[in-house]
Amino acid sequence: MEQLITLSIMVVKNIVVVLVLMGFVAYTTLLERKLLGRLQVRPGPNRVGPFGLLQPIADGVKSFFKEDIIPDEADKTLYVLAPGISLFTALSLFAVIPFGPTVEFLGRQVKLVVADLDTGLLYLLALATLGEYGVVLGGWSSGNKYGVLGALRAAAQMISYECALGLAVIGTIIIAGSINLSEIVNAQAGLWFIVKYPFGFIFYLVAGLAEINRTPFDMPESESELACGFNIEYSSMKFATFMIAEYAHMFTVAAIVTTLFLGGWMGPGPAYLGPLWFIIKVFVIIFFFIWERGTYPRARYDQIMQFGWKFLLPLTLLNVVVTAALVAMGVL
């Protein structure tokens, strides 16, 4: 009986997290279009519902009823599988992120995280790498030259910045002494890691932008050169699935930044306000992502690769050494 209740709490937590995540992802698309509109001095979508609030629903319904094309040249199995892989990894990534402290619910202690893994950070890195398969297989299997080019670029760019991404988080592990995300959040009780480890925050943000393929690193789907890149042949909800996965990944990267550097769910007020603080911080980061998309042009591909290997990688390595030295000397 006891085990059954624990198990059902776990399942309910899972379902709530996935549904809330999908809801936030849907409305992040609207937020992006609205904000980009404002940044370009136009109102953005405002016809469907008050302030365009029903736009994501209209988009979803429209996508479902559009024609689902599988091109002749395509590798059919991989072509259908690819958007699924993207969405699957983007959703599962969120499982280890703590969005609140331990709260009391119906007389029991409930941790506000789906799975409090001891290897949380490794899980995140591993699954984020798997997410690349969606993009790469999607571009490769559609049998289109633009798609193949986009997929190749995506693969090379993502693995290049993966190194910097992996190095940037090592400083947080050294300071917190754990790769369990809940413990990393608890280690920030006195001072957030953005203060203790500011360069790590900046490097993670830059490498994270490359990881989720956003401007100025949106090479894989550079509209003006590759006509849409890896998802050129996709239509209907398969195309929308790539979009949902992209925004879910963006949401998760913002959540990881919040957890590692901005103190996670910490904030003034009682414990049950934790999720609220968490969401506010996540949306501050998402606002930054949208803002810089409206500000910067796309960088050239050779510049992106050289920046990643010749600039970001040695600097993040140096950052790790300096942080380790400061910890060894007892400063941090």
Add this chain to the structure above:
Amino acid sequence: MLEYVAIFVMFCLAGIIAAAIIGFSHVLGHRTKSKTKLAPYECGMTTTGPTRRRMTIRYYIVAMLFLVFDIEIIFLYPWAVVSRRLGLFGFIEMLIFVFILFIGYIYIWKKGALEWE
């Protein structure tokens, strides 16, 4: 153990959602086939030549470099977790490791593996 069951449930949920979205659109959308519609989209031009042709060697080099560096970075993780307890000894050990990594990095830079023109 329960944490891993939770991950498993999450995998199932994510898989079901992904499959449902793709499956529903497959069933709901109407469909009319024609030869030109199912041809590769290249902005109206007729396609010439093979699609999956040979590509530049740079992509392979990047993949190889990534393998080397990512493995080295993963080696730093266990050290990072216990670095506080290892103290100065652990720090100097790590410096030697990173120094060797850095020599390799200088080597590939001088060899021109990082150039992209």
